Amino acid sequence: MVRLEAEELRPAEELERFIASLGGDGAVVSFVGLARPTDAAGEAVTGLFLDAYPGMTEKSLEAIAADALGKFGISAVHVVHRCGAIAPGAPIVFAAAAASHRRAAFEAADYLMDRLKTDAAFWKREERLDGATWIEPSDADRADRARWSK
Amino acid sequence: MKILLFGRLGETIGREIEYELPPGGCTVAALRAALAKEHEALAAESVRACIDQEIVPENARVLPGQEIAFVPPLSGG
Numbered sequence: 315m316v317r318l319e320a321e322e323l324r325p326a327e328e329l330e331r332f333i334a335s336l337g338g339d340g341a342v343v344s345f346v347g348l349a350r351p352t353d354a355a356g357e358a359v360t361g362l363f364l365d366a367y368p369g370m371t372e373k374s375l376e377a378i379a380a381d382a383l384g385k386f387g388i389s390a391v392h393v394v395h396r397c398g399a400i401a402p403g404a405p406i407v408f409a410a411a412a413a414s415h416r417r418a419a420f421e422a423a424d425y426l427m428d429r430l431k432t433d434a435a436f437w438k439r440e441e442r443l444d445g446a447t448w449i450e451p452s453d454a455d456r457a458d459r460a461r462w463s464k
Numbered sequence: 465m466k467i468l469l470f471g472r473l474g475e476t477i478g479r480e481i482e483y484e485l486p487p488g489g490c491t492v493a494a495l496r497a498a499l500a501k502e503h504e505a506l507a508a509e510s511v512r513a514c515i516d517q518e519i520v521p522e523n524a525r526v527l528p529g530q531e532i533a534f535v536p537p538l539s540g541g
Contacts, residue, residue, distance in 0.1 A: 347541070364541070365471050367533065370517035395541050407541050430541040437471025438539035448472040451540045 316375040316393040318366060323396050323405040332392040336412050339389050343419040344410035345427055351402035354452070357442050359402055365437040366397035374435040378426065385462075386422040388413040393426060395434065425462055432459040467499065468533035473511065477503050489527040492520060496534075510537050 325346045333342055349362045379391045394408040407430060411422035432451045439448050451459075466480045483499060490498075492513040500507035512519045514533040515526060526532055 365474065367468070367470050367514075367517065367535065370514065370533075373517060432540040433538070434541040435535075436539055436541050437474075437536060438541075439472075439475075448475075448536065449539050450537050455540060 315391060316372065316379050317395075318372050318375065319394050319396050320398045323394055323408060325405050325408050328392065328394050328408045329410060332390070332410050332412070335392075336390060338414075339412040340414050341416035341419040342410060342412045343416070343423040344408065345423050346405050347407040347409075347427070349400045349402050349404050349406050353440050353442065353447075357444075359440050359442055361402065361441040362400040362406070363439040363441065363446075364397045364400060364406070365439070367435055371397070371435040374433060375430075378429040378433060381429065382411065382422045382426050385425065386411070386413070386418045388418050388422045391422065391426065393430070395430065395436075397436070428455075428458040428462060431455045465528065465530075465532065467495075468531070469535075470533065471536040471539070473505060473534055473536055476505060485526065485528055487528070489525050491522065492524045492526060493522040495526050495532070496522070499534075506534055511535065512537075 329344050353359050375393055379393050382391050388411050390412040392410045396406045400406055409423055409426040411419045413419040432455050439446050465483055465485050467483055468480050469477055496506055511534050516531050
């Protein structure tokens, strides 16, 4: 259901494997997040480092996946999240949901990403030519997350 | 006991620090105060303690054999 990946994330393989694991669903929605080449101010980002707490980070991913399963009446979710050093443009997260019909799968994938962006146990460092910065969720991330608490 | 540190704490202080816990344990607040004497960054309110991989309040009791960590605010994925 979830995996913390320290090496390269290959979205096409993850999607193929997820689809092969299903039985009788009519819809799969998948999302791939890529490491952006620029920061919020438009400065070039030379790399991203995602620090994870072995055990606790996986548990946070599992809790988010379980909430998505319980909330949308979907049949399966698949989340793979990178940790460690990530190059600009490289996949950082794969999130997919499978359901009988597309609407629930779309909503669940949207929910998965909003939760992952704020509640996943990671500490993110953006590296630029002039130094590195540890970052926190943006107000936009918090607002996206709050949509689901209503 | 080993205390684990993550994110910017792990970078600036180190991934783990050693601390001699009193035999009967102590509260998170007492542990934090003791560690902050040497590592001021641990005094910040935004830094939270974890016992056995769960974020806990300041009055939680730290006992020998538990896995203790201090973490900065989560950045999310």
